[in-house]
Amino acid sequence: MADLLPPRSPTDLFGDPIDAKPPWFKSPAFLLSDFDPESYVAELRSFVPLESLAAELRSHLADLKAELVDLINRDYADFIGLSTRLVDVDSAASRMRAPLVEFRDKVASFRAVVDAALTAIHSGLRQRAEASAAREILELLLDTFHVVSKVEKLIKELPSTHSNISSAETVVAEKGSFPGANAVQNMEIGSNLREDQSILLERIASEMNRLKFYISHAKNLPFIENMEKRINNATLMLDGSLGNCFVDGLEHRDAKTIYNCLRAYAAIDNTSAAEELFRTTIVSPLIQKIIPHGHLHVVGASSDELEEDYQQIMQCVVNDCKFLLEISSTANSGFHVFDFLANSILKEVLIAIQKGKPGAFSPGRPAEFLKNYKSSLGFLAFLEGYCPSRSAVVKFREKDVYMDFIRQWNVGVYFSLKFQEIAGALDSALIVSTVKPVSIQGKHQKLTLKQSITLMESLKICWSDDVLVLSHSDKFLRLSLQLVSRYSTWLSHGLSARKARSASPNPVQNSEWAISAQIEDFIYVMHDVTFLVSELSGDYLGQVIQVLGSCSGEVVDLVRQSILQAGKTLEDLLPKIMDTMVEALVERSVEDLRQLKGVTATYRMTNKLPVRPSPYVSLILRPLKAFFDGELIELLTKDAQSELLHGATEKITNRYYELAADTVNVARKTESSLLRLRQGAQRRVGATSDSQDNNISDTEKICMQLFLDIQEYGRNLAAMGVEAADIPAYRSLWQCVAPEDRQSHISF
Incomplete structure (x- = not known):
């Protein structure tokens, strides 16, 4: 067994052969039927680097190739003799090729037959689709023709109905001086005729709506182009008759007639025509009586005031417009597409003010401008009261007329003028070379210096009802803080200049007053600063918070902190004032x-x-x-x-x-x-000094x-x-x- 092992290297200290595989590399696993390479690699990579695994796999591949070469070399004679044992292979292949060629020809012929049938079917379907489309167009044209004919027939019935209404009204007018049952009956007949006409108009409108649908699907067809004149005439006749009926219903306040006319306008998607008719026939005459703009008028001191005009307009809305607003806001009526508030009432009011009282929008006279602006906001709030829901209010505020009305009021220019007026008054008071008390009033009750009085008055003016614009309250808050900062800077520079015994080179800071001031003058300064600090954290802060009561708690807290911080700035000056008084004494x-x-x-x-x-x-x-x-x-x-x-x-x-x-x-x-x-x-x-010692x-x-x-x-x-x-x-x-x-x- 030892003879079969390869020779060891001199550096093989542990006795294992150099080419020995690591114990984790198990090549027999590759021969298993359920071998999964991904699972195998995932299992090994947790403790074997991928580089080592790749090296072992390459080594194993080299071993397999070497083993294959060895096998071929070992049985090379059998490998070469394999081809000599294949006898009559060509004839066998020729016998197998003949049926395959025959089967291929049959498949090709059958495929040609199927392709021809499929082409025929596609052609038939295309012809069928074309015929169906032509039939649909024909049906559409027929329907269009029938609808146009029906509309023309129904429109022909309108003049007789309208004449009946006029004759009935004439009878009522002639017999109006003789009260009795006949007059009431004739009035009922006129109302019924108006209602009948409005019902007929609503029917025509629904047919016109259907006609528009047909035309939108049959554009650029010669038949439709030939009927265009008839369609336009029918449209004009419908608009005229519907407008007359709607105006007649408005004048007589016939709710049923108005209801039917509005449905007709909604059906033909012409809501703007109804809104314009209501504006010109009902709203415009009323507004022109209140704000005439058909002739020149002299602009006087009070000619541009709008408060009384708004009161009269609101009364007219209640008396003469409320009935239509209630009808248009009926639940589940579909009349939400109409907006008579914005496109009729507010639009006419805006036109009347622009033509009759253009000076009302001018911020050049701030007091009158603010009064008109607040009156306008009140009028808008009055109109919003007729909105049936919060979403309707949002929709009303998003209207172009509403936004244009708001844009007329240039509140930014108004604030700039007020800023110059308020800040200028304080600056004028601070540009002095000496400080003298205005009056001495009680103990800790009132301010004594003109500068302090002007500051307090300016701060209160910023939040007074006749100056503040709530939508610009952030700017007025900033102005208030700037006023306090300006006053604090004036005091601080003055005290610093007195301590240094030299006036500040900046004339705006104006520190000469502190250098020439007597100690008694600083008593007034100390008293006023103490009072201002108390006021900023007390009554004045309460006034501001009350004005901003409608704001969120977070906003109110920020405002409170900013005002208290301004008061802290003034309070920090008290030790400096005290030191100045001590030094003077x-x-x-x-x-x-x-x-x-x-x-x-x-x-x-x-x-x-x-x-x-x-x-x-x-x-x-x-x-x-x-x-x-x-x-x-x-x-x-x-x-x-x-x-x-x-x-x-x-x-x-x-x-x-x-x-x-x-x-x-x-x-x-x-x-x-x-x-x-x-x-x-x-x-x-x-000599001695004994005599001097005692x-x-x-x-x-x-x-x-x-x-x-x-x-x-x-x-x-x-x-x-x-x-x-x-x-x-x-x-x-x-x-x-x-x-x-x-x-x-x-x-x-």
């Missing part, structure tokens, strides 16, 4: 505080001891006290007053401490220098005086309601000048 007080430097000159090189506070101490808080004793302080809230008082006293005390500390330090340095000079001189002359130094006397001063200053602070010990700078000042035995406790 500190500047006034520091002017008297500078007298503290005179203490040094008072006690230098003298034996004088301090016994009372310096006069300047009583002057430090005098401007602050005068400010808080004034009437204007009541315009500020209690919290603002407290913040202002503590902020000012703290900064004044800081300045007091800086001056006092600097004075004491300078005195000590000077005294130390003088002491060194004195000691040097004494050493040169050999004297009080100038620095101690200055500290004693400053100590008396800060005690008085603390009492003045207490008188104004401020605890001096709560101010860090005062505690530092106390530590700087107080004697050693009083350093730990502040009392005065």
Whole structure:
């Protein structure tokens, strides 16, 4: 067995032959009857790479080919002798060929017979189809001829019916002055004749509808072209008679006649003719009485107002048009194809306004324009009330006449004019070099500055009924926010310019007012900003939300957030205004505080001891006290007053401490220098300084005086309601000048 194995390679470490197949490659599976290549590959690819599988298959193919060659070589003699054992093959093939040729000829002849029969059948079917089509055309032409003849016959009956109606009406007119049963009977006869005529017209209309169907299927035929004149005459006769009957029914408000006429118009698909007849015969005379446009008229201050005209038009609609609108909106009547609201009433109203009062559409006079626009919207809502369903309302709004009517009102131009008017008023108020109160009214009740009053009035105007257009409420909201932003920018730049003591180079920002303003002016500013912040988050916000009550909750929330954010912008300016007021008060007080430097000159090189506070101490808080004793302080809230008082006293005390500390330090340095000079001189002359050791130094006397001063200053602070010990700078000042035995406790 070992002799049959191929020789191993020197590198074959595990003893297997080099050409040994892997254990997963099972070639006997290829010989199975139910072998499926796809399943085989899918099963192996989960753990064998496709490249390895392909390599093994190619190797197996090479082995098979080599085995086949080996078999041929091994039995080559038998393979060559195979052909020699086939005896008389040609004669056998010749015997088999003869019946096959005979069978082929029979099949060819039978196929020719079948093809001829099939051709005959196709020819017969084509002739049959042509005959059928010709028959259909003939029947169509016959039907067309019969319908035309029938229509002409029915139309001939119309004049007699119409004359009967006229004669009956004449009889009624002649006997109208004699009330009785005969007059009522004659009126009933006239109504019956109109109804009969409308029924006949409806029948003719249905035949005409059928005639149109036939003509649409028999176009370009000579027979139809020859009958075209008769068809056109019949059409004209039908349109004229139907129009007369419809107008007669409208004038007499004969519901049955109108109903039949509308069905006739719907049958011939000529709804526009009915709508135009109703507009010209019923609506137009009524509208021209209200808005005449047949002659020139003078355009005056009130000539273009539409509110009263709309009231009269709506009354006419109720009195003279409602009956037809109710008929056309009858359920399951098929009259939904008519739109008398848009194509008759609204169209005539639009024409009358365009010709009689064209100035009503002009936004050049915003107040009159808005009044007319809102009246027009009310009129459209009135017309929509006659729509039987919501889908009918949508259809009404999609009409060309409705859209054209809406396009006449250029609300964009109106808003632009209002924007210039409202924003211009605020800009004019902000372009000032000084701010002065208009009036002082109560506590926290009203605004005091013209700029603030103009802002509040402008904000309210944006949402007032005589200015706001609800469809453009987003633009008015943006305008409101822009007004608040403009006011906030005006304040912010002014405060920044005052702090820098230089006006802004931009003239629009106009910051000069803040530089020249007194502290009392900032009381008005603080009061107005506080009031505006409260108003924006209170009553004003409620007014805007009430106006937008018909909007979705999401929209209302966004509007609320935007207005509150605008108020937050103003509220953020309050600390800056407070700082400006504090700085102004500190500047006034520091002017008297500078007298503290005179203490040094008072006690230098003298034996004088301090016994009372310096006069300047009583002057430090005098401007602050005068400010808080004034009437204007009541315009500020209690919290603002407290913040202002503590902020000012703290900064004044800081300045007091800086001056006092600097004075004491300078005195000590000077005294130390003088002491060194004195000691040097004494050493040169050999003198002693025992006589000077028991004297009080100038620095101690200055500290004693400053100590008396800060005690008085603390009492003045207490008188104004401020605890001096709560101010860090005062505690530092106390530590700087107080004697050693009083350093730990502040009392005065």
